[in-house]
Amino acid sequence: MHKTSFPTTSSLFLKFCIVLLLTVSSLVPYVKGSRLIHSYKHLEGDVRWRRLFSATHYFLSIERSGQVRGTQRFTSNSVFHVYSVSIGVVAMHSAGTGLYVAMDRTGKVYGAKEFSPNCEFQERIEENGYNTYSSVKWRHKGHFMYLAIRRNGFLRLGSRTRHTHYSTHFLPLTI
Numbered sequence: 643m644h645k646t647s648f649p650t651t652s653s654l655f656l657k658f659c660i661v662l663l664l665t666v667s668s669l670v671p672y673v674k675g676s677r678l679i680h681s682y683k684h685l686e687g688d689v690r691w692r693r694l695f696s697a698t699h700y701f702l703s704i705e706r707s708g709q710v711r712g713t714q715r716f717t718s719n720s721v722f723h724v725y726s727v728s729i730g731v732v733a734m735h736s737a738g739t740g741l742y743v744a745m746d747r748t749g750k751v752y753g754a755k756e757f758s759p760n761c762e763f764q765e766r767i768e769e770n771g772y773n774t775y776s777s778v779k780w781r782h783k784g785h786f787m788y789l790a791i792r793r794n795g796f797l798r799l800g801s802r803t804r805h806t807h808y809s810t811h812f813l814p815l816t817i
Contacts, residue, residue: 749800
């Protein structure tokens, strides 16, 4: 039986393997602990015009009084500038009323005149394609508090929400 030498002894083959490994390893995101670290710095400061359509068939809207609720009509109060504050964190500013969507420590959603930490929401794309928005600052018994519109168009308290509820699912529609 004739034995052939394995090509790893060839210096040219070894150089090719090293170059290939270096190229592939530069394309793979860094790993920190058990999480992959991606570079999303290009998304910071991004501004998008959106209407947030809930899975309960209402558009998110802010009235001039500061009341946040769902509406089925097209109004300028339901058009939002969605600002990217940092990676995965957004602020929503109504084009019609000039108010920000905010959530207080009890989970009540309201319209705020000035931007504050209460106005920051973690934007997450769920498995079903909808987005959820949870308060960055506040938690209720260790759980995230989500922005949610009930089936009657009124908002649900954030302390009574979970990301699996359909009332917390929104489609950000472009204008």
